[in-house]
Amino acid sequence: MNNSKQLNYLSCYSPEVQQQARTLLDANKAGAWLLRKYPQAHELGSEKALYEYAQGIKNQYMRSSSPISKVVYDDKIHVINNALGLHTYVSRVQGKKLKAKNEIRVSSLFRRVPEPLLRMILVHELAHLREKEHGKAFYKLCCHMEPDYHQLEFDLRLYLCHRDRFGELWE
Numbered sequence: 080m081n082n083s084k085q086l087n088y089l090s091c092y093s094p095e096v097q098q099q100a101r102t103l104l105d106a107n108k109a110g111a112w113l114l115r116k117y118p119q120a121h122e123l124g125s126e127k128a129l130y131e132y133a134q135g136i137k138n139q140y141m142r143s144s145s146p147i148s149k150v151v152y153d154d155k156i157h158v159i160n161n162a163l164g165l166h167t168y169v170s171r172v173q174g175k176k177l178k179a180k181n182e183i184r185v186s187s188l189f190r191r192v193p194e195p196l197l198r199m200i201l202v203h204e205l206a207h208l209r210e211k212e213h214g215k216a217f218y219k220l221c222c223h224m225e226p227d228y229h230q231l232e233f234d235l236r237l238y239l240c241h242r243d244r245f246g247e248l249w250e
């Protein structure tokens with residue numbers, strides 16, 4: 080995979096920021112930087128723990144939004160560009176009723192990342208319960224739930240670039 084392709088994860092940032100990231104990645108220094116900042120992977124490997132963690136954030140900040148029925152890891156989600164997770168609104172006919180359910184799917188690769196980065200993904204997907212588009216209101220809600228949201232998203236995207244070239248950081 081070539082360098083420009085790896086920087087796809089960072090294509091939404093300014094050329095200056097992309098250049099800084101490229102310099103770190105070319106020197107293989109991004110990994111060490113990320114490990115210093117985030118020494119450990121989270122311990123939310125089970126889907127029960129994942130669901131409860133997401134539900135905890137929702138209860139604190141988005142109590143009035145429609146409930147989430149499921150939060151799962153999904154190994155079929157390929158992380159490219161902006162698709163870090165997936166929020167689906169599933170409608171099914173059950174008997175004579177139309178049942179709608181909110182499900183959050185998180186790419187399986189986030190089983191082995193530090194808690195702050197997983198939290199950023201969940202905050203993002205939870206915000207979609209209220210805001211479908213990635214507009215101003217959407218990011219305002221993300222930052223309300225996680226004040227460090229933008230930095231965490233950058234760090235996560237930097238990790239994805241690192242991972243493509245050098246492999247996983249947290250076991």
Ligand SMILES: [Zn+2]
Pocket residue numbers: 203207213
């Ligand atoms: Zn989104």
